[in-house]
Amino acid sequence: MSWLTDPAGEFADLTRAEQGVTLFVVAFAIYLLFGLLRGTLDPTYFMFLLGLASMYALLSLGLNSQWGFTGLINFSVAAFFGIGAYGTALMTASSSPIAGGFNPIVGLVVALVVAAVIAVAIGIPTLRLRADYLAIASLGLAEVIRRIVLNEQGLTNGSAGVRGIPSFFEGWPVLATFPQSMPETTIDPVPGGSVTVAEPVFGIGFTVGQEIVLRTPFWRALLNVSLVFVFLGVSYGVLRRVHRSPWGRVLRTIRADEDLARALGKDTYSFKMQSFVLGSLVMALAGVFYAHLNLYVSPGDLDPITTFYVWVAVILGGSGSNRGALFGGFVVVAIREGTRFLNQISLSLDLGATEVVFSFEGLGGPMRLLLIGLIIVVLMRFRPEGLLPPQRELIWPGTVDEVPEGPDVGVREARGGSDE
Amino acid sequence: MRDRHEGANMGKENVVLRVENLEKRFGGLVATDDASFEVERGTITGLIGPNGAGKSTIFNLISGFYEPDGGRVEVNGIDVTGRKPYEVADAGLIRTFQTPRKLEGMTVREAMLVGPREQPGESFVKLFTDPEGVASAESANLAEAQRILEEFEIDHLATQPATDISGGQMKLVELARAMLADPEILLLDEPVAGVNPTLRNDLAEQIRRLNEQGTTFCIIEHDMEFVMKLADPVVVLNQGNVLMEGPPEAVQSDERVIDAYLGGDA
Numbered sequence: 001m002s003w004l005t006d007p008a009g010e011f012a013d014l015t016r017a018e019q020g021v022t023l024f025v026v027a028f029a030i031y032l033l034f035g036l037l038r039g040t041l042d043p044t045y046f047m048f049l050l051g052l053a054s055m056y057a058l059l060s061l062g063l064n065s066q067w068g069f070t071g072l073i074n075f076s077v078a079a080f081f082g083i084g085a086y087g088t089a090l091m092t093a094s095s096s097p098i099a100g101g102f103n104p105i106v107g108l109v110v111a112l113v114v115a116a117v118i119a120v121a122i123g124i125p126t127l128r129l130r131a132d133y134l135a136i137a138s139l140g141l142a143e144v145i146r147r148i149v150l151n152e153q154g155l156t157n158g159s160a161g162v163r164g165i166p167s168f169f170e171g172w173p174v175l176a177t178f179p180q181s182m183p184e185t186t187i188d189p190v191p192g193g194s195v196t197v198a199e200p201v202f203g204i205g206f207t208v209g210q211e212i213v214l215r216t217p218f219w220r221a222l223l224n225v226s227l228v229f230v231f232l233g234v235s236y237g238v239l240r241r242v243h244r245s246p247w248g249r250v251l252r253t254i255r256a257d258e259d260l261a262r263a264l265g266k267d268t269y270s271f272k273m274q275s276f277v278l279g280s281l282v283m284a285l286a287g288v289f290y291a292h293l294n295l296y297v298s299p300g301d302l303d304p305i306t307t308f309y310v311w312v313a314v315i316l317g318g319s320g321s322n323r324g325a326l327f328g329g330f331v332v333v334a335i336r337e338g339t340r341f342l343n344q345i346s347l348s349l350d351l352g353a354t355e356v357v358f359s360f361e362g363l364g365g366p367m368r369l370l371l372i373g374l375i376i377v378v379l380m381r382f383r384p385e386g387l388l389p390p391q392r393e394l395i396w397p398g399t400v401d402e403v404p405e406g407p408d409v410g411v412r413e414a415r416g417g418s419d420e
Numbered sequence: 421m422r423d424r425h426e427g428a429n430m431g432k433e434n435v436v437l438r439v440e441n442l443e444k445r446f447g448g449l450v451a452t453d454d455a456s457f458e459v460e461r462g463t464i465t466g467l468i469g470p471n472g473a474g475k476s477t478i479f480n481l482i483s484g485f486y487e488p489d490g491g492r493v494e495v496n497g498i499d500v501t502g503r504k505p506y507e508v509a510d511a512g513l514i515r516t517f518q519t520p521r522k523l524e525g526m527t528v529r530e531a532m533l534v535g536p537r538e539q540p541g542e543s544f545v546k547l548f549t550d551p552e553g554v555a556s557a558e559s560a561n562l563a564e565a566q567r568i569l570e571e572f573e574i575d576h577l578a579t580q581p582a583t584d585i586s587g588g589q590m591k592l593v594e595l596a597r598a599m600l601a602d603p604e605i606l607l608l609d610e611p612v613a614g615v616n617p618t619l620r621n622d623l624a625e626q627i628r629r630l631n632e633q634g635t636t637f638c639i640i641e642h643d644m645e646f647v648m649k650l651a652d653p654v655v656v657l658n659q660g661n662v663l664m665e666g667p668p669e670a671v672q673s674d675e676r677v678i679d680a681y682l683g684g685d686a
Contacts, residue, residue, distance in 0.1 A: 241547060241548075242544065242547055245541045245542075245547050245554065246533065246539045246540075246541030246542045246554070246557075246558065247541060247542050247543070247544055247547060249526075249530065249533060249534055250534065250542055252523070252525060252526065253523060253534045255524075256521075256522065256523045256524045256525070256526075257521040257522070257523065259485070259517070259521070260517070260521040260523070260534075261534070262484075262485070262504075262505040262506060263483065263485075263505060263509070263514065263515050263516070263517065264509065264514065264534055264535055264537075264597070264598075264601055265505070265506045265509025265510060265514065265537045265601060266506055266534075266542075267504070267506045268506075274544055278544075320525060389525075390525060393526075393527050393529075393530055393579070394530065395529075395530060395533070395558065395562065396541060396554060396555055396558040397555075
């Protein structure tokens with residue numbers, strides 16, 4: 001059976017949570033598609049959103065490989081993101097105070113190496129100790145790195161930030177000039193002009209089929225999205241493979257009970273270090289993408305709020321679950337960007353003599369934090385294991401042929417046993 | 421009184437575990453004070469003593485969880501004093517814990533698969549350079565885990581969540597998993613604490629069977645009936661030091677041991 005030949009059967013095999021998430025994703029995709037067709041969602045902006053969501057998904061994957069797999073509490077997500085962004089920016093940008101002008105590939109490699117070195121440096125003193133020490137040290141590290149970036153003007157341009165970062169494909173054959181060389185393309189979803197669907201009875205009339213014009217910025221955004229999809233695909237593939245391996249099993253043992261892993265002869269310090277570096281590399285990868293997406297980085301990009309968005313994403317998705325991390329990253333971006341539109345919504349009620357107008361003008365920012373807070377509270381109360389917790393046994397593929405009985409009761413779920 | 425401590429028999433042949441003059445202090449508290457004993461290959465050696473005698477501290481010192489302040493630990497003739505737990509495990513010594521450690525989010529057989537040592541799949545690099553090697557090792561380990569679960573007559577639990585089984589079953593799983601690590605000597609810390617009588621007998625039977633197949637055991641246990649039935653010799657600890665060693669009958673009738681337990685002359 002597969003999704004192509006028997007979608008209904010596959011769907012029925014999913015857990016209720018998976019079904020809910022699938023329906024939600026499909027509905028949201030349809031909604032976005034609809035927005036594109038109506039012309040209310042600009043395709044270039046849509047591509048930007050997709051890139052941003054994938055970037056958050058990358059960060060969540062990185063944190064998941066530290067916290068979700070191994071139980072390492074890392075509060076310096078934003079710092080490793082910043083190291084990635086600044087690493088490549090300082091190597092490639094025209095305004096770099098140290099070594100600009102290199103190919104972005106060099107920037108990528110340097111960013112990853114620096115991230116790995118810093119991860120090892122912070123890991124050496126803290127990973128031998130109890131988990132809380134890493135949490136405290138990483139909190140400090142995040143602030144130290146932000147301050148260095150802000151104050152070491154000779155190294156980083158300080159608060160002015162680094163400008164003039166080339167796009168990632170600068171200097172590549174074909175791809176470097178791809179956005180400019182693509183012709184302006186006009187898409188006409190409904191041939192023969194626009195169609196008005198439904199008369200505006202309750203004020204809900206709409207028109208589809210306006211022409212969509214794709215220009216250079218769209219092609220550039222498309223290229224960026226392809227890049228981040230490659231990053232995301234590679235990271236997801238690697239993490240998925242190692243998560244199902246004996247290596248990942250040791251990490252999960254450490255998360256549940258480090259002493260047990262030690263008693264069984266595992267060098268837990270080494271495993272924790274590997275997991276920490278791996279996660280930091282994935283976070284830095286997100287930073288590299290960001291620098292070449294935004295073409296400008298500044299110390300504000302290292303603000304701790306990013307760290308907490310990513311934590312929310314991982315907890316929301318279900319720690320220890322890679323697809324949960326992906327989903328969480330997308331949801332966080334949906335909330336972050338979606339709340340911007342709250343400003344435009346106003347509701348007017350005509351009560352005869354008086355007219356009451358509800359307006360969300362200016363509420364976008366506060367609503368964002370409120371929504372995220374609410375989600376966390378509701379989640380902790382009703383589904384502490386997250387939306388998509390790891391469901392099935394993680395044994396190296398191909399070595400078990402029979403699926404255990406009743407996989408719909410996930411091992412984690414069975415413990416809480418609340419909604420089954 | 422210290423002068424009544426005759427110590428352990430230190431002249432054994434074919435020793436798997438040798439503990440010499442082990443010392444450990446926590447601030448002003450002396451938890452282990454010049455403790456020496458030997459575990460002979462093929463035996464089930466019991467380690468008993470009143471509360472606070474330093475039994476668990478000694479286990480932690482031997483297995484590398486604590487660093488000793490003095491003395492020496494040898495496993496299979498290898499000096500492992502002050503080594504990391506994984507290095508002690510590499511020398512052939514595996515331990516279990518007093519309270520069963522539950523592996524959240526794993527099935528019983530997954531939890532079992534943590535046991536085998538030196539799995540190729542535990543190397544990050546080999547996952548990508550040698551996936552076939554990883555797969556064949558995993559298959560072999562899985563088959564081995566299944567075989568051991570069957571021997572322990574708990575194979576019906578294989579695909580149960582590891583957090584869903586009873587405390588007694590957990591103890592069996594722990595013992596089974598420790599066997600997957602293929603130890604020369606297994607240190608069991610109160611294997612039957614909080615286990616119902618039926619499972620208690622099961623555990624005793626399993627330990628005896630494994631011992632007959634060649635595994636050496638060293639067991640801390642509070643349940644006298646259990647330890648006296650199973651262990652020979654029995655080493656008695658008191659106040660961080662070895663009080664005496666002997667066959668179960670001798671230990672049971674020894675006045676000093678009775679005194680130590682009743683706190684008579686402490």
